[in-house]
Amino acid sequence: MSEKKRGFLGRLFGGKDKAGDQVETAAETVADEAAPQGAVSADTAAAEPEEDPSLHVEMDVRPVAALNEPFQPQKIEVVPEAIADIEPARSQLPPEEPIPTDVAPEPEAEEPTETLAEPESEAAAEPEPEITPVPDVAPEPEAQPEEPKLSWFQRLKKGLSRSSSSLTEGISSIFTKRKLDASMLEELEDILIQADLGVDTAMAITDRLSDGRYDKEISPEEVRAILSEEVEKVLDPVAKPLDLDTGKKPHVVLMVGVNGTGKTTTIGKLSQKLRSEGKKVMLAAGDTFRAAAVEQLKIWGDRTGAEVIARDTGADAAGLAFDAMKEAKEKQVDVLLIDTAGRLQNRAELMDELEKVIRVIKKHDPEAPHTVILTLDATTGQNALNQVEIFGKVAGVTGLVMTKLDGTARGGILVAIAAKHGLPVHFIGVGEGVADLEPFSAKDFASAIAGLA
Numbered sequence: 001m002s003e004k005k006r007g008f009l010g011r012l013f014g015g016k017d018k019a020g021d022q023v024e025t026a027a028e029t030v031a032d033e034a035a036p037q038g039a040v041s042a043d044t045a046a047a048e049p050e051e052d053p054s055l056h057v058e059m060d061v062r063p064v065a066a067l068n069e070p071f072q073p074q075k076i077e078v079v080p081e082a083i084a085d086i087e088p089a090r091s092q093l094p095p096e097e098p099i100p101t102d103v104a105p106e107p108e109a110e111e112p113t114e115t116l117a118e119p120e121s122e123a124a125a126e127p128e129p130e131i132t133p134v135p136d137v138a139p140e141p142e143a144q145p146e147e148p149k150l151s152w153f154q155r156l157k158k159g160l161s162r163s164s165s166s167l168t169e170g171i172s173s174i175f176t177k178r179k180l181d182a183s184m185l186e187e188l189e190d191i192l193i194q195a196d197l198g199v200d201t202a203m204a205i206t207d208r209l210s211d212g213r214y215d216k217e218i219s220p221e222e223v224r225a226i227l228s229e230e231v232e233k234v235l236d237p238v239a240k241p242l243d244l245d246t247g248k249k250p251h252v253v254l255m256v257g258v259n260g261t262g263k264t265t266t267i268g269k270l271s272q273k274l275r276s277e278g279k280k281v282m283l284a285a286g287d288t289f290r291a292a293a294v295e296q297l298k299i300w301g302d303r304t305g306a307e308v309i310a311r312d313t314g315a316d317a318a319g320l321a322f323d324a325m326k327e328a329k330e331k332q333v334d335v336l337l338i339d340t341a342g343r344l345q346n347r348a349e350l351m352d353e354l355e356k357v358i359r360v361i362k363k364h365d366p367e368a369p370h371t372v373i374l375t376l377d378a379t380t381g382q383n384a385l386n387q388v389e390i391f392g393k394v395a396g397v398t399g400l401v402m403t404k405l406d407g408t409a410r411g412g413i414l415v416a417i418a419a420k421h422g423l424p425v426h427f428i429g430v431g432e433g434v435a436d437l438e439p440f441s442a443k444d445f446a447s448a449i450a451g452l453a
Contacts, residue, residue, distance in 0.1 A: 157448040159378075159405030159430040163195050163412050164451040167227065172220045180213050188223070196381055197231070198416030205230045228450035234415050235442035240424035242399065242439075244274070246370060250282070250328040250336040252361060254369035256354065256395050258387060259342030261375040262403035262429065264293050267337045268300030269429070269437040275304045279334040284324035285310040286317045286357065287341045297339060307331075317341060317353065318360040325364040338369070351394045358395060373426065376402050376417075381410045388421055402440075403429040411449055 150158070157164070170191035174184050185206045192202035208226050209218070244251045253270070255263045267283060274281050283306050287293035291313045301308035309324040321338055328336040340357065343350035361368045374397045376384045391397050400423050402414055414425065425440040 153444050153448065155430045155436070156405065156428070156444055160411045160445075160448045163410060163449050167191065167195050167449070168220075168224065168451040171223045171227075175218055175220045175223050177217065179215050180209065180218050181215070185210055192227075192412075196410050196412035196416055198412075198419050200419045201230065201234055201415050204234075224450045224452060228446045228452055231415055231449060232442050232446035234419050235425070235440075235445055238418045238422060238425045239440045239442040240399070240426065242270075242371070242373075242426040244279075244335055244371070248365075248367070248370050250325075250333040251370050252325070252328075252365065252368040253335060253337050253371045253373060254340065254358070254361070254395065255338065255373050255375065256340055256391050256397070257342060257375035258377075261342070261377045263287070263342065263375050264296050264300075264339055265432060266373075266375055266401055266403065266427075266429065266437065267297065267339055268304070269434050270337060271300055271304040271306050272434045273437075274335050275306065280332070281306040282324065282328050282331070282333040282336050283308045284320060284336065284338040286320055286324075286339045288313060288315045288317050288320060289341045293339065293341075307333075318356045321357050322360045322363070325361060325368070329364065351390070354394055372396055372398050374400055374423075376400055376414075378402050378405045378411050378413070381413055384413050385417060385420065388417055388423065392421070392423075397423065399424040399426045401425075401427045401429065401437075405430045411445070414445070415449075 171188065174187050174191075178184065188209070189202045189206050192205060193199060197205075205227055208230060209223065244253070255267055257263050264287065271281050271283060281304065283297055283301050285294040285297045285308060287297075288311060294310050294313065298308050298310065300306070309320065309327060311320050317340065324336060324338060327333075338357075338361075340354060341350075343354065358369065372395050374388065374391050374395075376387065380387070388397065388400070400414075400417070402411070402425065405411055405428060417423070418425065427437050428440050428445070429437045
């Protein structure tokens, strides 16, 4: 090998020359990239002595100034004989471990970053209050003791509570540790009239109190007892049950009254009572102006097993009454209850229509209707007196039913009506149920309105 080449190798492997160092580094890079797998690395080659004549390397060297240009790999020739000399050195290296093919390479290590662990579920991230599932079937309420059922008198007393309370309070305020005098009697008379008992009844009560009691103390309890007795005297003659066993078949009952007095409900209750007595009953829905009244009567018919004769809303009420009379005769009905439209007693055209219904009924039976019942709303007050007078003239009222004695009633008006007109009172009602319509009792009514037990 020439001196020129040997001097270059010395610089290449000896690291003495600065410029040679740069060339040496470049040469090593080229050798590593160009060498096949299993070839000798530059470090191994550097471990061989420089004087080894079997190693021949030919290389084109560029001047140092050319290093600033982009590096271009140069051709390196390796003498085959040199490889044989290197083999012993390779045998001293530790054996290479085979790279497993079935194991994925480990990912490059990354700098640890602080991350927040995601919650496994929404429930873990933000716990919610536990919700108890509601069963499909609501739990049965705890058994509560049943309220004792009120007797008829207790219900009547409750229904007349407004009138009895005003009377009791007024009497107690007057007759308290005072001797009876004319001013006390005048105050009592005013209280009785305000309770709708009527002037005649009020004067009868004050006359009874003044008899032999002037300048004497009298307790409120004594006054209420006298009140009850006098009211009973007035009501007793009119307390008559409804008698339908007259030998007429059918026995025709016509129900009349103003709007909202409870005619249709009273018909249903009467039907229930008559059916329980074994009578065959037919209902005629003569209130053709109100669809609700027709449907209500049909419901009562289903409940009581009574046949209902009905027409479309707005149909002629007189024509319906005529058809009902005809069918009731053909089917041998015991009692025919005919409903009518509510009408104000001061509307002449409506009262004329009621007269027409009665004329049509008489075409089948001149004596019909056999019973004409006027329903009175107990909350009406003094207007009830006018209703009795007008309906009595037009329809020939034969009896009364007082309804809606529900605690707001001014029941004293029944005493005034009985004293003036003397019409029989057949029933009184204290509610909507079938059992809330009972035959009228003068004694019970008088005791209830006076606040006696």
